[in-house]
Amino acid sequence: MNSNSTKKLLLGNEALAQAAIDAGISGVYAYPGTPSTEITEYIQRSKTAKELKIHSQWSVNEKTAMEAALGMSYAGKRALTVMKHVGLNVAADVFMNMSVAGINGGLVIVVADDPSMHSSQNEQDSRYYGKFAMIPILEPSNQQECYTITKYAFDLSENLGLPVLIRMVTRLSHSRAGVITGNREPQNEIHLSKNPKQFQLIPMHARGRYKHLVDIQTDILEISENSNFNEFKKGPNTSIGIIASGIAYNYLMENFDGEKCPYPVLKISQYPLPKKPIKKLFDTCKKVLVLEDGYPFIEEAISDFLGENRTVIGRLSGDIPRVGELNPDNIANALGFDVVINDKLPKVVSGRPPELCVGCGHRDLFDAINALGKEMSSQQVFGDIGCYALGVLSPYESINTLIDMGASITMAKGAADAGIHPSLAIIGDSTFTHSGMTGLLDAVIENTPITVIISDNSAIAMTGAQDSAASGRLISICKGIGVDESHLKVITPLHKNLQENIDLIRDEINYKGVSVIISQRPCVQLPKEKKDKLNELKKVTLN
Amino acid sequence: MKINIILAGVGGQGILTIAAVLDTAALDNKLNIKQSEVHGMSQRGGAVQSHVRISDKEIFSDLIPQGKADIIISVEPMELLRYLPFLKEDGFLVTDSNPFINITNYPELEDLYKEIKSYKNSILIDAKQLAKDLGNSKATNMVLLGAVSSLLPLSDESLQKAIKTLFERKGEKIVAKNLEAYEKGKEVAVEFIS
Numbered sequence: 001m002n003s004n005s006t007k008k009l010l011l012g013n014e015a016l017a018q019a020a021i022d023a024g025i026s027g028v029y030a031y032p033g034t035p036s037t038e039i040t041e042y043i044q045r046s047k048t049a050k051e052l053k054i055h056s057q058w059s060v061n062e063k064t065a066m067e068a069a070l071g072m073s074y075a076g077k078r079a080l081t082v083m084k085h086v087g088l089n090v091a092a093d094v095f096m097n098m099s100v101a102g103i104n105g106g107l108v109i110v111v112a113d114d115p116s117m118h119s120s121q122n123e124q125d126s127r128y129y130g131k132f133a134m135i136p137i138l139e140p141s142n143q144q145e146c147y148t149i150t151k152y153a154f155d156l157s158e159n160l161g162l163p164v165l166i167r168m169v170t171r172l173s174h175s176r177a178g179v180i181t182g183n184r185e186p187q188n189e190i191h192l193s194k195n196p197k198q199f200q201l202i203p204m205h206a207r208g209r210y211k212h213l214v215d216i217q218t219d220i221l222e223i224s225e226n227s228n229f230n231e232f233k234k235g236p237n238t239s240i241g242i243i244a245s246g247i248a249y250n251y252l253m254e255n256f257d258g259e260k261c262p263y264p265v266l267k268i269s270q271y272p273l274p275k276k277p278i279k280k281l282f283d284t285c286k287k288v289l290v291l292e293d294g295y296p297f298i299e300e301a302i303s304d305f306l307g308e309n310r311t312v313i314g315r316l317s318g319d320i321p322r323v324g325e326l327n328p329d330n331i332a333n334a335l336g337f338d339v340v341i342n343d344k345l346p347k348v349v350s351g352r353p354p355e356l357c358v359g360c361g362h363r364d365l366f367d368a369i370n371a372l373g374k375e376m377s378s379q380q381v382f383g384d385i386g387c388y389a390l391g392v393l394s395p396y397e398s399i400n401t402l403i404d405m406g407a408s409i410t411m412a413k414g415a416a417d418a419g420i421h422p423s424l425a426i427i428g429d430s431t432f433t434h435s436g437m438t439g440l441l442d443a444v445i446e447n448t449p450i451t452v453i454i455s456d457n458s459a460i461a462m463t464g465a466q467d468s469a470a471s472g473r474l475i476s477i478c479k480g481i482g483v484d485e486s487h488l489k490v491i492t493p494l495h496k497n498l499q500e501n502i503d504l505i506r507d508e509i510n511y512k513g514v515s516v517i518i519s520q521r522p523c524v525q526l527p528k529e530k531k532d533k534l535n536e537l538k539k540v541t542l543n
Numbered sequence: 544m545k546i547n548i549i550l551a552g553v554g555g556q557g558i559l560t561i562a563a564v565l566d567t568a569a570l571d572n573k574l575n576i577k578q579s580e581v582h583g584m585s586q587r588g589g590a591v592q593s594h595v596r597i598s599d600k601e602i603f604s605d606l607i608p609q610g611k612a613d614i615i616i617s618v619e620p621m622e623l624l625r626y627l628p629f630l631k632e633d634g635f636l637v638t639d640s641n642p643f644i645n646i647t648n649y650p651e652l653e654d655l656y657k658e659i660k661s662y663k664n665s666i667l668i669d670a671k672q673l674a675k676d677l678g679n680s681k682a683t684n685m686v687l688l689g690a691v692s693s694l695l696p697l698s699d700e701s702l703q704k705a706i707k708t709l710f711e712r713k714g715e716k717i718v719a720k721n722l723e724a725y726e727k728g729k730e731v732a733v734e735f736i737s
Binding site: 007009011034035037038118119171172174175176177178247249250251252253254255258327328329332339341342343344345346347348349350351352353354355356357387390462463464 | 553554567575576578579580581582584586587589590594600602604605606607608609610621622625627628645646649658
């Protein structure tokens with residue numbers, strides 16, 4: 001039980017991960033996704049975690065991750081489950097239901113939101129999910145709080161018998177600061193729930209559990225109202241009162257340059273929204289400015305629906321831009337400071353969007369697909385989530401859709417059902433095992449005329465080349481799903497194979513049934529040893 | 544005492560090595576630090592930046608407000624100018640002169656250099672060549688760090704110590720090369736910073 005009072009320089013994500021280890025977790029379950037990935041990676045690298053045999057292997061997707069975390073909690077041990085915001089959509093089924101069932105060992109869900117969509121398709125705000133499931137939400141404002149809040153979250157989870165949601169945002173996940181860490185708690189022993197029926201959500205039990213969840217809402221609110229993470233700070237100038245949640249508090253305080261904020265401020269890092277201090281703010285101030293990263297979650301909740309002169313301003317009123325992340329400057333504007341937000345750059349500065357790495361196998365695959373231009377337009381190519389999504393951009397422009405994990409196959413199927421032919425899906429190896437396999441089964445059942453290209457780089461490349469669950473398993477998975485072996489092909493995307501690959505893809509798209517082409521070449525970001533190992537694996541699976 | 548630094552470059556160019564030296568030196572001096580990074584999609588050959596803030600007082604924002612950066616250090620000349628809205632009126636611009644051209648509309652180098660030189664306090668150096676001459680082109684970043692070292696609130700000794708700490712596990716030779724590169728940067732910057 002070592003205590004360490006010297007500061008360590010940690011990313012918000014790393015501070016959170018260290019706290020989970022120190023809170024005595026027995027496992028972390030996650031699927032990589034920016035900006036959440038470093039939490040699990042920190043635990044995977046941690047010597048302490050290894051010694052303590054903390055489970056940290058990546059899961060196949062967020063749903064399997066959260067369910068496994070629930071299983072560990074069922075056994076009485078503490079578990080952490082981690083994902084990016086859109087990953088919670090994948091896990092929403094277990095998320096909503098385990099809130100009704102409740103937990104046994106402490107269970108904390110960390111969801112990292114991505115306001116401004118630095119690496120995402122949307123900027124959905126996970127606080128709505130927390131409210132939807134009626135569970136406590138914690139929203140740290142700085143790296144030290146990431147540590148403190150995470151340790152607290154496990155205790156809170158066990159005290160209430162509920163999962164607890166921690167909401168992170170990109171800028172906190174990916175920013176470092178000195179963090180003081182504390183003592184390490186021992187792991188829980190296996191102990192089963194005293195109420196075994198809680199996990200049997202047949203309607204007659206579920207009704208009771210749901211009633212219980214509703215009944216304890218008053219307790220959860222009371223805890224939030226007394227929480228040290230929600231803090232009312234007095235200020236002499238009551239012309240305006242400010243609510244600042246999570247990281248917004250930092251951007252607010254930045255504007256006073258080390259001086260005290262002259263306005264009353266309610267800093268919020270725990271939900272449900274504490275009623276008492278909000279009432280106090282309304283009672284003392286003429287209007288209330290809400291600063292929150294993401295959606296106008298608080299602003300909407302406290303806005304004046306019935307027009308009783310409770311003036312609330314924020315993103316909905318236009319004082320803060322409705323979309324995009326907060327920063328010190330857009331908050332300065334809302335505070336009425338004279339700041340001109342300057343986006344003008346000298347003419348010599350051109351945009352530099354991300355691009356596929358030099359030597360990447362996806363490039364050679366796109367070359368082959370683009371060569372089919374006369375037979376098929378890019379509007380018949382359905383894409384998916386991963387590095388190859390960059391194929392929508394110039395110079396390739398080979399892909400026409402990008403919606404959610406796995407949608408390439410199922411959208412191609414629907415389009416084929418509608419009469420589009422050829423209909424081509426491009427999906428990465430890890431995205432395929434994450435959410436593509438079930439869609440392929442849909443297509444196999446009807447022998448729908450689609451061609452699925454699994455662009456297999458044997459890595460979860462976009463998030464940092466983590467191990468892919470698909471490595472060495474794709475052929476047997478496709479066979480097992482029922483893909484006709486005469487239409488299950490493997491190609492190597494290299495320039496020297498271009499003509500051969502074009503011919504093969506052409507043959508398969510002309511086939512009026514399900515065909516799968518595995519385009520196989522390891523990610524260039526992988527270290528050499530890993531590539532060699534994968535090449536060995538490939539030989540074995542092909543024989 | 545407070546300093547705001549923006550590090551700029553293209554994903555994969557390793558700007559975080561400079562950040563790591565600054566962080567290590569600041570932490571060693573018991574100063575507060577906040578340092579943001581870019582992970583994810585932009586890392587693939589896109590524009591990346593890191594905000595480094597060091598202070599003896601509490602630092603709130605992880606992001607530097609516009610017009611508050613004391614120094615912008617870039618490992619690529621066009622990327623230097625991308626963050627101009629953040630530069631203080633009398634702030635310093637320091638960059639390696641070697642372009643990283645992975646886009647079709649990259650500006651003419653002559654125009655780019657002319658633009659950079661039009662700002663007062665701008666330092667344009669061929670850091671890559673200087674590092675190469677010393678026998679380690681990978682130490683380009685340390686030449687740039689050396690060039691700005693006199694502007695930092697961190698002592699020369701603590702920066703050198705941080706370089707040693709960071710490169711220690713790569714062996715004595717690498718440590719020595721990086722220290723030489725750092726010294727070289729100090730030397731060439733003298734003519735720009737008086």
